[in-house]
Amino acid sequence: MTFNVKRIENVTSQNIIATKQPTKGDDTEIVHISAHFDSVPFAAGASDNASGTAVALELARVLKSYPTDKELRFAFVGAEEIGLVGSEYYVSQLSENEIKRSIANFNMDMVGTSWEKATAIYLNTLDGQPNLVSETALATAERIGTASELVLYQRGSSDHVSFHDAGIPAVNFIRREPGTASLEPYYHTPLDTIEHISAERLKEAGDLVGASVYSLIRK
Ligand SMILES: [Zn+2]
Numbered sequence: 001m002t003f004n005v006k007r008i009e010n011v012t013s014q015n016i017i018a019t020k021q022p023t024k025g026d027d028t029e030i031v032h033i034s035a036h037f038d039s040v041p042f043a044a045g046a047s048d049n050a051s052g053t054a055v056a057l058e059l060a061r062v063l064k065s066y067p068t069d070k071e072l073r074f075a076f077v078g079a080e081e082i083g084l085v086g087s088e089y090y091v092s093q094l095s096e097n098e099i100k101r102s103i104a105n106f107n108m109d110m111v112g113t114s115w116e117k118a119t120a121i122y123l124n125t126l127d128g129q130p131n132l133v134s135e136t137a138l139a140t141a142e143r144i145g146t147a148s149e150l151v152l153y154q155r156g157s158s159d160h161v162s163f164h165d166a167g168i169p170a171v172n173f174i175r176r177e178p179g180t181a182s183l184e185p186y187y188h189t190p191l192d193t194i195e196h197i198s199a200e201r202l203k204e205a206g207d208l209v210g211a212s213v214y215s216l217i218r219k
Contacts, residue, residue, distance in 0.1 A: 128154025
């Protein structure tokens with residue numbers, strides 16, 4: 001067996017940030033929606049994480065014309081797969097005042113798999129404890145009739161960690177198998193392609209996160 005090892009140094013990644021100012025007032029509370037747009041080598045990354053990126057983009061399109069009384073930030077972050085680098089940088093650039101005003105982070109990572117066993121939407125928090133984001137999502141699911149089971153779960157391993165570490169209530173929304181918490185078998189493989197994405201589940205994630213966010217930022 002022969003290995004060819006190439007060392008890559010000084011590579012640059014990007015974050016793309018979009019802000020929706022409140023209709024009235026400034027210095028309002030801030031709600032962050034985040035999704036990473038990088039993937040692992042040799043994987044197309046349809047689920048991980050074009051799914052979360054696509055839902056966040058759609059929410060930006062829909063929410064931009066609604067009057068809102070809080071600031072909404074969309075953080076499309078890079079370099080998650082090598083250690084949450086993009087989200088850590090994003091959060092590190094927030095001023096003390098912005099951190100203080102930040103009330104929630106809705107992070108979407110792998111929200112659209114069509115794997116039939118992933119019937120639950122997991123709400124992952126760092127400490128496994130409920131917070132404003134998980135409570136809002138549970139109440140919203142009840143109100144809008146989200147079909148999938150929601151499971152509060154203790155797990156890091158995505159960009160919600162960076163927000164949590166700064167003291168911002170954060171949840172990672174992710175599809176898993178209830179009970180086992182297993183991820184889809186295509187995870188981090190070349191099979192992570194659009195054939196294994198469910199449009200219906202993307203919509204379910206968008207409805208849930210969109211309605212939850214709106215309930216926090218609406219006038
Ligand atoms: Zn991911």
